[in-house]
Amino acid sequence: MILRDNPVLIRELLVNLRSPRAFALQFVYVSLLGAMVYFAWPANEGQVSSGAAQRLFDLFFLGQFFLVALVAPTFAAGSITGEKERKTYEMLLASPLMPTSILIGKLLSSLTYLVILIISSLPLIILCFLLGGILLSEIARAYLILILAAGTFGLLSLACSSYFGRTSSALVVSYLVILPLAITCVYLTRTNDTTLRDFVSISVLPPWCLMIWSVVVIALNGRLLRPPDVGSEGKEVVDEEQEMKYAIGVVIDRDLFPDKLFAPAKRTDLMPDGTNPVLDKELRSEIFAQGTLMLRVVIQVSMLLSIPLMAFLLFLRPENAGYYVSYVLTFNLLVGPVFSAGSITQERERQTLNLLLTTLLRPGKIVFAKLIAALRVSTVLTFLLTEQLLLAYVLIPELRDRAWTLVIYLLIIATCCLATSTIGLLCSALSRKTSVAMILTYLSLLLLFVGPVGLRWYLQGFAGGISEARLAAFTVSSPYSAAFSIPMKSSQFSTTDANSQASMTQQIIPGINLPVWAVYLIMYPPLCAMLFGLTYVFFRYRWWRAGGT
Amino acid sequence: MIELMHFTKRYGDFVAVDDLNLSIGTGEVFGFIGPNGAGKSTTIRFLATLLRPTSGEGKVAGRSVTQDPMGVRKVIGYMPDDFGVYDGMKVWEFLDFFAVAYEIPRSYRKKIIGQVLELLDLTHKRDDYVNGLSKGMKQRLCLAKTLVHDPPVLILDEPASGLDPRARLEMKALLNELRGMGKTILVSSHILSELADFCTSIGVIERGKLLAAGSIADITRQLRQHRVLKVRVVDETADLAAAIMRDESNVKTIEQFDHTITAEYHGDDEALATLLGRLISSGVGVHSFGEEELSLEEVFMMITKGIVN
Known part of the structure; x- marks a missing residue:
């Protein structure tokens, strides 16, 4: 029920992924990355420069990290507030769906497209690997960080979406919560000290992310099970x-x-x-309509x-x-x-x-x-x-x-x-x-x-x-x-x-x-x-x- | 006051409204009825200057809907079927917002806001937040907003939808009061009993075509060329009454169910009085004797079933 036959997940995936816009955007994205690799590709084997490959790899990683930090909240921060705004939130909560199913459905549907974009860049990154100068472990590390970041940013945005009544409020708070995390993450994972970089990427980030995920999921489950923000219309004031x-x-x-x-x-x-x-x-009136x-x-x-x-x-x-x-x-x-x-x-x-x-x-x-x-x-x-x-x-x-x-x-x-x-x-x-x-x-x-x-x-x-x-x-x-x-x-x-x-x-x-x-x-x-x-x-x-x- | 000339609206291949012609006189209360998706809201949105026509023209108080939308906006009060309110505003602030938007000078605004609040019985809610009001109160507030610039024409799209019976009756009373104030009202609804009491004329629309328009009496007359007579008698004289009525040349068909006789009658009022006299003088115990009126629901069902060409 949580993954298979999850109606929230299926519905949102269908709506998000079947549009021609989704395919067009993915095409443009991959074409853009492809063009970058194409023009950076050395004319002959003798010109291969490890510095160039590293630069391309850095560009890919930082660009995608920026994309994750920017786009994950835009999808996730509106997923619960959207239900509230469309007045379908109470119907969803009153259904026999478990809070976990709703949560996982919302999270995965918000992040699937983003993850598809990230994964579709993988073959192009592998081409950079062929240029030399980059370790395969470095690529794996980069993708691990990207996926962890997408999950963490998505869940934090989902939490904001649950706490606020409007998408705009949820979004702005999500960004503010994510900004220091993103800066720290980029700083630690891009540092020149390779030992520190590997230690942070493998030993610090995954457990911290898992901890954040657990805390947020528990808190959100509680809110979805006993929602404090539904009820009489008077509470809207x-x-x-x-x-x-x-x-x-x-x-x-x-x-x-x-x-x-x-x-x-x-x-x-x-x-x-x-x-x-x-x-x-x-x-x-509008600025404080949903509180300060x-x-x-x-x-x-x-x-x-x-x-x-x-x-x-x-x-x-x-x-x-x-x-x-x-x-x-x-x-x-x-x-x-x-x-x-x-x-x-x-x-x-x-x-x-x-x-x-x-x-x-x-x-x-x-x-x-x-x-x-x-x-x-x-x-x-x-x-x-x-x-x-x-x-x-x-x-x-x-x-x-x-x-x-x-x-x-x-x-x-x-x-x-x-x-x-x-x-x-x-x-x-x-x-x-x-x-x-x-x-x-x-x-x-x-x-x-x-x-x-x-x-x-x-x-x-x-x-x-x-x-x-x-x-x-x-x-x-x-x-x-x-x-x-x-x-x-x-x-x-x-x-x-x-x-x-x-x-x-x-x-x-x-x-x-x-x-x-x-x-x-x-x-x-x-x-x-x-x-x-x-x-x-x-x-x-x-x-x-x-x-x- | 309101005129529609060959109004047509298409969305791609779908024809929402097809060559609609309509004329509503000053002071009339026109009930626009039709099933969901018939084209009522499209027509209303066009008259409210929110929609461009595919072809055709509309006029409100002599002003062209397509050429002079600002002129039309000055003379109409529009209440959409679905509407929201601005969060964080109090009732008086909401009305003040629209009063300023309708360019009403500050010196008049206080008085006008007080008057519409009183008319809509919202004075006690003056300092309440609009997003905390109940559905019925929000409907009233929206009606108050449409009245704030005192427009001679009101265009109301499903004003009573979603209201409880009490709020519905109150809304009906309010519309009656506005009718008494001489406003020309175009009101759409699919709850026909709401309209029957106070509409001076109706228009029936289905699949974008206007099937009938005019007063309810006129439309009923068009629909039924004959009168339906309903006679209730005391039980033991029912057969005798039926026999007398069968003898009557103006009676075409007759149905008897227990002590109630329903007949299709083609005679005039004088012949009807003579028939009543015959029944009584023959010893029939007449309990009730009268003409059966068509309800608006029946008119609607007959028209939309395609009985009228």
């Missing part, structure tokens, strides 16, 4: 004051700075004339994680400020889309879209309000993490001397916030379901933000003869590249270091050399404006459809 009374750690007070920036206090009287009602509703737990977890986990990162990356080695900014950017990459990618699809899923569309609100006003609301919440939450950066620039003389770099960092982060919100909103206008919009958003962001970095790494290893400046041109869409293009080491300020200088500048207009961060900052605002225009067009003609012919 979360009393904010009551919740704050029992809150552990951070308490959100809408009247105080900075909380009021992302969650202004609830109205006690009617809206003033000229207010955009959608914006008002999004900020004052999600935001409290987000703030606390991200802050907690930022403290050791601040110590290591800002105070001990100030030249690594770019890495701390990367953490802030990653936080925004994960959290930003949650507030925008569901903003239109959720209106549809909760059946409020028709009510909204038959009012006198123009589509532009609705879409603009959605963007501003998502952008405001995402930007404030992200900028909470820049306090540490400000502190470092005030306290460390080395950084204080380069105060202008702080301004650039903050601009990069702000632009990243704008990009994640705009892309999320566009995907929301394009999709019918929040889960699809989320996946589409993360894939787009992966392509824009992380893909170019991987491409550069790939080209550096396999396409000889490409200049540093040319390589930098490929990465202008990535905020990570922009952050790392800011000179933080003393040597980078020296104009005599031509190579370093070339890697930091890019010729977008003939004759004008601009650093990557400048190109990034110039490029994104008009790109976001264009994407917003597209969102308007899609919303206007896909949903707000009656007008004109």
Whole structure:
């Protein structure tokens, strides 16, 4: 019953795997990996370089690890909340299915597609093995880590899905829980110390993962057996004051700075004339409609994680400020889309879209309000993490001397916030379901933000003869590249270091050399404006459809 | 007030609504009836400016649904069959949200919200969260939302579906009150007893085609060219009554079941009175004597069975 004849598993697998989209995506994925191996393949046997094979292998492993960390939660975090949102949760719980069957069905169905993608890359990795320089045990170790990570991330996301009422809340908390685990895992398993690497991969990770799996399964079984979140309709209302009374750690007070920036206090009287009602509703009602737990977890986990990162990356080695900014950017990459990618699809899923569309609100006003609301919440939450950066620039003389770099960092982060919100909103206008919009958003962001970095790494290893400046041109869409293009080491300020200088500048207009961060900052605002225009067009003609012919 | 001219909606090969023509006058309460999947909601969604037609046109209060959707939105109050509410909002906030969305100035809003809350008997729920309301209360709230800009036309898609009997009766009373206020109402339902009492006219739709439209009396007349007479007599005079009725030239067929006689009658009211007189003068103990009305359910069943071409 748990595996064979498990109706939850069979139904979800059928729905997920029989679509032509699933096959198309797998085809594109394998083709992409295949192309990478093809172009990296040496022209003759004599050119085989173990370093090249290792680089390709690293790229495959890190790329797939990133994919697992990003995609496992998008599938798993919505699997129970989806049932709650579709009001099928109680029917499922009241069926004769054992909680374990439901759990295993949900987990396996969420992860099957991901595991299929990972396994389909195996033949290509074996080709890298043929290039030499990689041990078979290393490949086995990498796949063990990937499978363990998929299971652990999937189960943790499933736990979040069980604890929260909405997919967006479950997803954002899942990412925040997974982020420190993923960073630690990559750090320990990619360390240069081979003994430590093998010890961690074989002796530490599997038992720890098994322990996490056991604890989560026991907790989830209990919740599914005696669910505390089903019952009368009145329980759907979360009393904010009551919740704050029992809150552990951070308490959100809408009247105080900075909380009021992302969650202004609830109205006690009617809206003033000229207010955009959608914006008002999004900020004052929707954000805390399911309670403050999600935001409290987000703030606390991200802050907690930022403290050791601040110590290591800002105070001990100030030249690594770019890495701390990367953490802030990653936080925004994960959290930003949650507030925008569901903003239109959720209106549809909760059946409020028709009510909204038959009012006198123009589509532009609705879409603009959605963007501003998502952008405001995402930007404030992200900028909470820049306090540490400000502190470092005030306290460390080395950084204080380069105060202008702080301004650039903050601009990069702000632009990243704008990009994640705009892309999320566009995907929301394009999709019918929040889960699809989320996946589409993360894939787009992966392509824009992380893909170019991987491409550069790939080209550096396999396409000889490409200049540093040319390589930098490929990465202008990535905020990570922009952050790392800011000179933080003393040597980078020296104009005599031509190579370093070339890697930091890019010729977008003939004759004008601009650093990557400048190109990034110039490029994104008009790109976001264009994407917003597209969102308007899609919303206007896909949903707000009656007008004109 | 509401006009549909050759409205057709196709989804690929599937024809949801086929060449629908309809006219609803000012102040009318039009009941749109039909089985599930007949095309009621498609028609209603088109009139609510949410759907583009494959062909045809619609007009509400003289405004074109396809050319002037904003104009139409100003004059209609639309209540969908399935709707949700915004979480984390109180009842007054929900109504204020829609009042602002309908561009009602703040100075009028307080009064209007108070009035619709009173009309819908929701004043005591003013400060309750909308997501905590019961289904019946949510239906009322949605109706309150449709009234907030005081539209002359109400388009209500299954307003009483899923309600308990009490809430259903209350909803019916509310619709009667709105009818009294002079609103033109287009209401769809598949619970026919709901519509029979207060609809001034009905339209029957099946498989995307409008089978009949007009007042219930007119449609009944179209369906039955004759009257059905039902006579109940005291038991021992039943045979005598049946014999007298058989002699009557206006009576075509007759059925006797215990002391109840049902007859197909073609005469006028005067001949009917004469027949009653004959029965009484012949010593028949008439318990009840009257014409059997067709219920809306029967009309619906006859039409949708294809009895009417």
